[in-house]
Amino acid sequence: MPTIIMTKWPVKIDGSVKAKAMTYLQKLSADDTTTGLHIEPIAGAADSRVRTGRVDQFWRAVMFRLDGAGESHYVIHGVWPHDDALVVAARVRLKVNPINGLPQIEEAEPEPRPADTRLATSSAASSSGPAAESLLGRIGRTRADLVDRLGVPADIADQALAAPDEDAVLDLAQQHEGWLGLLLVDLATSDSIDSIAERLQLEAPEQTGDEDADLLRSLKQPAAQAQFTFIDGQEELRRVIEKGDFGSWRVFLHPEQRRYAVRRYKGPFRLSGGAGTGKTVVLIHRARVLAREQPDARIVLTTFTTNLADALRDGLAQLDPTVPQATALNTPGVYVTGVDALAAAVIRAAGAGIGDAVKTVLGDARTTPTARTPNGRWREVIEASSSKLPPEIANETFLSAEYALIVLPQRVKNENEYRRVRRPSRGVALDRAKRDSVWALIAAYRAQCRIDGTLDFAEAAAVAAAHLETSGSQADHVLVDEGQDLSPTHWQMLRALVAEGEDDLFIAEDSHQRIYGNRTVLVRYGIKIVGRSQRLTLNYRTTAQNLRYAMAMLDGGDYVDLEERAEATGYRSARSGPRPVVETVESLITELDTIADRIRSWLDGGTAPETIAVLVHDKFQRERVVNALNERGVQARAIDRDRPAEGRVLVMTMHRAKGMEFVKVVLADVGFRSAAEKARLDGLDDIERHDAELRARSLLYVAATRARDELAVVQRR
């Protein structure tokens, strides 16, 4: 049976043609001698491997036929109307790039067009090197770097070397699929030529004299797989064709993404990377790889919230519906769940057996430890006490952090233990009297929760950890998304969930996106990364223009990763688009009018309403924006825990938008801080306030990086 090798669809074809192309390729993959396929060579074609095939009366497929290991292979170049297909087929050529060993489809132009004349002039002008005023010239790139070292085709190298700025290089990159586009994006950064070649895993080609065999080997190179994929069954064929560009994350991985998805690690591995660099994509692929290779393995895929877990579950089902998703912990398959739901599942499954773990953590038993402590309990405890502690200690932010970062992970159970406990990374020093007063508040908090029979999230994770430490692990591989938001007891639980060993923990994180909780250091909770960490730097989601705006939000902030190292910021985008529009307004009414006007213009331009989101700070403002939009004739809907629906513009908090993406985004309330929020921040000690400021910047960074194409910012004076 022939093997089909798909490329990213080079042309936009509508749904009915996709269906016909699908039928055609199914027949082709079953038997290429079927007469109705009309597979024909083209007389005088630039490449003797070129074939056309009859999709229907009007449409033709253009393909390359390769023979290797006694089997035929068809590289599908695309589908065109009959006459166009013949022109394309006569000109295209598939070859192995002589420098980097990657497959390259070239199109010979029949006669020079005006644009080519321009190109010829610029080539001639730049053949000795880049124009001094060009971006690549300023970075110090030479023509030899591009052509002789990396294998960029000479004409494209000349265009790149003449491009005046990053946007122009990105525009050029966008015209070239696959490895060439990726190379051009990298060339616009300050990365060394060696590191670019290493990132794409480029190697000089091995030439055996058997051209088809050389081409097939080249098509299997990691960087080739950003553009070409060997189809594994009919189902995969359908997915590639139907989802087109939107589904390309499922098939066409960056070589680095592929490496992290398939590689084996001797212990915990940490993958960092800015917003939109495909961390979640790697996790989903890795879950699939592990599940396929080890059908009996118990794999846990977890993240910070239930909504994000829903998205992971959907993503895994989209990637491969045949991967078994487990419905309970400790069973084979991939169990996808939010990290707090995971703690609840461990506790529920333990039944009455959880009593010992509760005692280990809290020092006494709870009757119904699955009920959740309500928000605001710390505040009630502070208000009910006659504590003499200064306000920067007697507040909810300080106490809940002290509890989650110090008391619970170290399993402090009484005043005596708290007097002696180490408090690394905590700003405020506590003398003995203060420690006793703080402990009195903690004891009051615990007493109230004991009466209610509740646990808070950090306690539940601590209890689950203690239980797993004595009862044994319940997973073989644990994959974690949004690691920057997890608290110490979450990490203790995840550490105990899986035994130490190969591929135990795989953690994706971006410390710039920490919008919940406090800084954590993995090694304190038994997770030893020891050199097993890497970073993704290519942003697939956000245009370079929006990314620059978002990155500016982080300027001056001192961000530290889960291994206590300064977080790097060198991200780049593969896409170019309009600059974000920033409008400053004086009042709430003007803000609401401005948001409505912006959305109306997007809707009038044909953008689907459900691909537009307005992101706001809190639920109060969310309701206000929804009402204002509806009053102004823009159908809008508030999104809370539910999934977004079709037909209406989405309005949600910036926290809720975490992990999501939209075609167009309005960021509202930027720069606005309510009086209550100001008072809260003023009441914090310096370190807590500094951390709250970092989180506030991160929240704007998260929000600004949700836009794929266009970002509008409405800021209040």
Ligand SMILES: Nc1ncnc2c1ncn2[C@@H]1O[C@H](COP(=O)(O)OP(=O)(O)OP(=O)(O)O)[C@@H](O)[C@H]1O
């Ligand atoms: N190899 C790829 N090819 C095409 N699109 C990709 C690829 N990898 C990721 N993407 C797309 O980029 C976007 C961001 O990917 P993903 O959500 O995995 O990034 P992330 O790093 O987890 O982002 P965030 O931290 O902002 O949640 C998604 O739309 C995804 O489909």
